[in-house]
Amino acid sequence: MEKTLEKIKLLCAQALAQDKLITFLTGAGISAESGVPTYRGTDGIWVEGSRNYKPEEFATLRFFKENPAEVWKFVLYRKVSFRDLQPNAGHLALASTEVLLPNNFRLITQNIDRLHIKAGNTQAKVLEIHGNMETVRCSEECSMDVYPFPLDIGTAPYDAKMITQQWEQLKCPDCGSLMRPNVLMFDEYYNERLYKQESAIEAALNTGVLFVVGTSGATNLPHHIASTATYRGSSLVDINIADSAFTDMATSEPDKLVLRGTSGDILPQIKQLIQALV
Structure with missing residues (x-):
């Protein structure tokens, strides 16, 4: 783990030197640690x-x-x-990371629970690609x-x-x-007005390191975001408790990394290594 984190630190340093984004793509896994039931289980x-x-x-x-x-x-x-339900250590680490990277942070989330906002992330830096449960x-x-x-x-x-x-x-x-x-319902399409599709792709195009956290990649746009980012040269870090659709992307090149464990354990460590860079 320590060696892997050192490599991630180097990749983040390179991305920031190039004024690239550090982007986090989150799914149900991060909220499951707060007690949110997973939708597909x-x-x-x-x-x-x-x-x-x-x-x-x-x-x-x-x-x-x-x-x-x-x-x-x-x-x-x-x-x-x-x-x-309350934000967990993973949510709080991402809120702190946004503060550390005011100009180089994006958070793209599939979650509709708004725990990222509750943790302290700002709406301007959070792209809720599946909508949320606070609006109608x-x-x-x-x-x-x-x-x-x-x-x-x-x-x-x-x-x-x-x-x-x-x-x-x-x-x-x-x-x-x-x-x-x-x-977003299963028989509907992504769009920019409601689900920030274009903003998410734009973020992917400008990302230097993409952290995929607690998502299996079972829906269209998250997989496209990861594919776009890696095609443009982004490093991809897969943070999940098990292999997913992102695992092959994360291991296909030397710069792609896999961390197995809970986001509540791993994201605070990612925040600490980024803190050492700024």
Whole structure:
């Protein structure tokens, strides 16, 4: 580990000397250490009555249009489960790293829990490529507006019934249609306005070292970000507890590195080595 960290330190020093970005791409693994259920595991399956809905089935716009109550019940259940969770050592290390690198830091996250913001990262440096659970928008896209999550919903203890008052609060203020969570669904496409696709690719093009943290690369854009960064000469550091779609990229050249362990253990060490450079 010590030898690997020394090599990472050298690569970061080279990137900063060239005025390149140090970029972190994070996924569910970093938030799992705070107690956030992983979306693709068995804890991500939604049970309604006697039926189990898998994420690939109910987390689609098509399913939302046909069964809005089931989707909103799951969203409220999940939002309440996020309510009291706190950032862990990995989140806090990234917040400190942003302070160390005010002009050379980017954080691209697949997570919708906003724990990075809660830890202290700034919205200007965080690209939430799957949206977040703190905002909603019109399901009919009557306008370009994104609204804060209704204050009175998703804060009380979870109740499986959608009461009249909740439905009223979930109406679009412009056209009266039902609001939807401002998150990317499985049958939707990335874009810049909502999911910062172009900003994420631009960051990848200007990255000197890309740290991939707690993500398997199962979705399109994260894999494209890593491919773009490495194609442009970025070093890639894979920080995961197991091999993933990024592992081959991380080991294909001498400058690609793999660190196995939890982000809560490894990211504070990365922060320390960057601190020694600035």
